[in-house]
Amino acid sequence: MASFLFTGGRVLNPERGELADGVDVLVEGDRIKEVSDARIRSAAATRIDLAGRVLMPGLIDAHVHVIASLVDVGANAALPSSLAALRAGRTMNGMLRRGFTTVRDVGGADNGLVLAVEEGLVEGPRLVIAGKALGQTGGHTDFRGRADDRSAFGDRVGALGRLCDGVSEVRRAAREEIKAGARFIKIMANGGVASPNDPIHALGFSREEVLAAVEEAANAGTYVSAHLYTDDAIRRCVECGVHSLEHCNLIQPETARLAAGAGAVAVPTLVTYEALAAEGAAFGLGPDSVAKIETVRRAGMESLEIMRAAGLPMAYGSDLLGQLHHHQSGEFTIRGRVLPAREVIASATTVAAKLCRMEGEIGALRAGALADLVVVDGDPLENLDLFGHQGAHLSAIMKGGRFHKNALAA
Secondary structure (H helix, E strand, O other): OOEEEEEOOEEEEOOOOEEEEOOEEEEEOOEEEEEEOOOOOOOOOEEEEOOOOEEEEOEEEEEEOOOOOOOOHHHHHOOOHHHHHHHHHHHHHHHHHOOEEEEEEOOOOOHHHHHHHHOOOOOOOEEEEOOOEEEOOOOOOOOOOOOOOOOOOOOOOOOOEEEOOOHHHHHHHHHHHHHOOOOOEEEEOEOOOOOOOOOOOOEOOOHHHHHHHHHHHHHOOOOEEEEEEEHHHHHHHHHHOOOEEEEEEEOOHHHHHHHHHOOOEEEOOHHHHHHHHHHHHHHOOOHHHHHHHHHHHHHHHHHHHHHHHHOOOEOOOOOOOHHHHHHOOHHHHHHOOOOOHHHHHHHOOHHHHHHOOOEOOEOOOOOOOEOOEEEEOOOOOOOHHHHOHHHOOEEEEEEOOEEEEEOOOO
């Protein structure tokens, strides 16, 4: 069993949002064995001298689609499943190299990809999956054109979601995804940018269908995550018991307070709109989708202020597609324009860990937690851009006690 002793640096505790000097961290196997402000002695551990660098928990992205190797989301579903899976492996490797040791996939990834990471076939972050997202005909998982009546390819690895209409179909789909390994259920409860037939304001599913999904998730001991933009859609889902509110660009103060009071969590994904606006058309995003971007992009920054004022917790999310995945760390910089750095870092550690139902296991530096660690060349509380540049400012990345990058002298 490998063991490592990190010493000589500063430790960032995201729960308190502060740095501490003189703290040693001992890793044994896949877990953190000890964290102490007194000198830790271990004859068996390999000593890692941080030389003043910052040691912190591995990052968590709570909104990804690892199977989306193309910006044209519908085209991903038409790919051979073997090719989609191999491309997903490459995408996940890039995420890990940016310091994301856990990601929450909110539509697309299946249990086979989870096992591939666990078995070491793919060098990528730990996966917490929803399986295929549930959507209605003509909604945000239906990427067929208006004259296209073919199957929606919901059984392909590259498909982001599956179609279900009516309460009984929603119940069956939710049960099937949970049986197949989903840790939570994702529904498309609003129109979206990347799909061709649903304007942003369109509501997805009837109230009865949303309630059915929430009940099935609760029966299995988990929760529902919903794709949402408009205030009306967010309010309706909160009233129906949806726990995880994705995007939320058009949320208003009263609804944000309602969501906070209900114990919900929001997952803004502002970087994806910046990336789509700049590069989406060049990579195949259709003109109808491009036209929808500005509707949600302009309101995004204001939504952060609204949710913070309401006390609504926000987890880190990127929601990038295809050739845009390299922008993943840009969400730190965008949020940092209006939010304190300590809160942005908490969104990608403690808040996201709780949303993944892995609180205390990931996103924390404490005895007993998984040894998911990154070493930062500088103080991220002063400069969130240190998380950018494809991990260039991360000297070491460890997941489950194993180094995936180590540029530190032993």
